[in-house]
Amino acid sequence: MNLTDALIPPGWQWLWLVVGVIATRALWQAPWRVLTRPELHHVMLGACVLVLAFWQIHAGIRPGLSLHLLGATLLVLLFGPRFALLCLLLVLALDDAWFGSGWQAFAANALILAVVPVWVSWTVYRLADARLPNNLFIYIFVNGFFGAALSVLATGFVATGLLVAMGDYAWGDLSQTYLPYYYLMAWSEAVTTGMLVTVLVVYRPQWVATFDDKMYINGK
Numbered sequence: 001m002n003l004t005d006a007l008i009p010p011g012w013q014w015l016w017l018v019v020g021v022i023a024t025r026a027l028w029q030a031p032w033r034v035l036t037r038p039e040l041h042h043v044m045l046g047a048c049v050l051v052l053a054f055w056q057i058h059a060g061i062r063p064g065l066s067l068h069l070l071g072a073t074l075l076v077l078l079f080g081p082r083f084a085l086l087c088l089l090l091v092l093a094l095d096d097a098w099f100g101s102g103w104q105a106f107a108a109n110a111l112i113l114a115v116v117p118v119w120v121s122w123t124v125y126r127l128a129d130a131r132l133p134n135n136l137f138i139y140i141f142v143n144g145f146f147g148a149a150l151s152v153l154a155t156g157f158v159a160t161g162l163l164v165a166m167g168d169y170a171w172g173d174l175s176q177t178y179l180p181y182y183y184l185m186a187w188s189e190a191v192t193t194g195m196l197v198t199v200l201v202v203y204r205p206q207w208v209a210t211f212d213d214k215m216y217i218n219g220k
Contacts, residue, residue, distance in 0.1 A: 005102035072117035088114035117151035144197035156182030
């Protein structure tokens, strides 16, 4: 998923403006007052480290065509969409700084690895919250499992579309040799996220910003 600098052609620097606007809005609208809780700093830092570790376990197919777990849905459920986006941008910056992924591709990677999966995960959560019964089963399997799988699939299609639009690869090639792997990654992401969310809502529900015992458990 991490595109390299060599894959970004001239004329695509407008992606920096798009990501910059989205990041600025997240910074402005993030509920910073919740960070007054001392333990939340440690939870957020630990979550960022965990996601960074996820990203290092990857398989490369061709230049810019690596595959790894995202962790975006987990961050959205833990901290909400704005903090999740900021955490993923921090993880991406650390990955670029420590492992030399390339700064010219930062905006494109931010769009693929942060903006898209966060938006999809939050959309799934909002739809489930509005249209489905509020119970623990729905929360874990729809928000955690299904939301994670769908975020990876969306990331795969967007990454493939960008690579084709930038002229790096042909659609026929990627649709056979790259895109199908996202179906496998979607399952892995869903299982991993589902298990982590289950453990957290059982043992540390106070860490999960989108979970409320009164809404999902009490009286069910």
